[in-house]
Amino acid sequence: MLAARQFxxxxxxxxxxxxxxxxxxxxxLLFSLLILMLFNFSFGxxxxxxxxxxxxxxxxxxxxxxxxxxxxxxxALGDRTFPQRRAFLDALSQxxxxxxxxxxxRILAAAERTFVQAIAPGLLWVTFLLAGVLGLDKSFNQExxxxxxxxxxxxxxxxxxxxxxxxxGNVLFLAVLLALLLPxxxxxxxxxxxxxxxxxxAVMLGGVLGFAALGTLLGGITSRLRGKEVLLPLLLFPLTAxxxxxxxxxxxxxxxxxxxxxxxxxxxxLAAFDVVxxxxxxxxxxxxxxx
Numbered sequence: 001m002l003a004a005r006q007f008x009x010x011x012x013x014x015x016x017x018x019x020x021x022x023x024x025x026x027x028x029l030l031f032s033l034l035i036l037m038l039f040n041f042s043f044g045x046x047x048x049x050x051x052x053x054x055x056x057x058x059x060x061x062x063x064x065x066x067x068x069x070x071x072x073x074x075x076a077l078g079d080r081t082f083p084q085r086r087a088f089l090d091a092l093s094q095x096x097x098x099x100x101x102x103x104x105x106r107i108l109a110a111a112e113r114t115f116v117q118a119i120a121p122g123l124l125w126v127t128f129l130l131a132g133v134l135g136l137d138k139s140f141n142q143e144x145x146x147x148x149x150x151x152x153x154x155x156x157x158x159x160x161x162x163x164x165x166x167x168x169g170n171v172l173f174l175a176v177l178l179a180l181l182l183p184x185x186x187x188x189x190x191x192x193x194x195x196x197x198x199x200x201x202a203v204m205l206g207g208v209l210g211f212a213a214l215g216t217l218l219g220g221i222t223s224r225l226r227g228k229e230v231l232l233p234l235l236l237f238p239l240t241a242x243x244x245x246x247x248x249x250x251x252x253x254x255x256x257x258x259x260x261x262x263x264x265x266x267x268x269x270l271a272a273f274d275v276v277x278x279x280x281x282x283x284x285x286x287x288x289x290x291x
Contacts, residue, residue, distance in 0.1 A: 006157045010165025015172065017142055024138045028177050032131035033184060039123045040188040048115035051088035052081045056257035057110040066103060073098035074107070082111075113256075120189045121251040125207070125244055127185075128178060133233050135173050136215040139166055140223035159286035163216065167278075170212040178204050196254045203254065203270075207247035210274045211240050217281040221288055243277075246270045 018024040053074055062071040073095045082088040088111060092099060099107070152162055186193045193200060215236055222231045246269050253263055260267065 006161045007165050011168040014169035024135050025173055028131040028135050032127050032181055035127045043116050050113050051111040053077045053111040054257045070099045116189055120191050121248050124185055125248050132174050136219045137232055139170055140219045160282050163285040167216045170216050174208045196258055199260055200254050203250045206270045210243035210277050213277040213281050214239055243273050
């Protein structure tokens with residue numbers, strides 16, 4: 001109970017400071033909105049079309065009356081992306097007579113994906129990555145005034161609780177940032193998010209936790225160093241690349257198929273990265289702050 005109370009005090013302190021100063025969340029939000037707008041102006045006008053027939057699309061066609069034999073034949077094309085319409089039609093012709101000719105226009109419409117839809121998951125997480133560094137950098141910078149960090153280190157509480165309190169604040173701010181970004185992201189890039197809200201929230205929570213677990217530790221390391229604004233991204237981006245690769249993959253699958261069916265390996269990998277980053281950071285935080 002004492003540890004929980006200490007954790008709650010550290011967490012509430014960080015939240016209260018930001019609510020009074022309005023610096024951390026506001027800076028991240030404005031920066032991320034600017035990045036999304038730039039991405040939209042850069043890629044929004046591209047009308048490149050690719051074709052990929054996902055399992056979710058085949059299932060929807062089957063619900064609309066597509067014969068079972070045709071649906072079974074089309075599932076063989078589920079993991080392939082065709083850059084041109086002709087290439088996709090040639091693949092359909094190789095399936096044989098299982099697909100009725102009358103269904104081909106509807107199959108083409110179900111498989112069509114624009115260039116922006118294909119890169120949308122990556123754009124979301126790149127925006128989060130760049131904006132999230134601002135929040136992690138400010139997490140320990142706000143403790144430099146009046147030697148507040150030294151006071152925290154002298155307080156009678158385990159250093160691990162201090163790390164968890166800082167981590168909780170970072171996770172909270174980053175989660176709120178994503179929640180505020182998603183409606184703008186869906187509007188700018190024409191992405192439907194409502195049907196996948198629950199699994200997408202779980203994937204994003206896993207990505208935020210892995211990113212914040214390592215970022216909080218590195219933020220504490222670089223807080224007293226010169227050039228910390230450059231050092232933190234240089235250390236953080238390569239180390240969090242595995243987590244970002246996994247969440248981009250899972251987000252792409254969700255936006256494409258509407259479910260995480262068959263992605264258990266990627267889900268386990270994300271959970272493993274989160275556990276490893278959180279455990280290692282918690283264990284070494286005491287020694288790093290002493291140094």
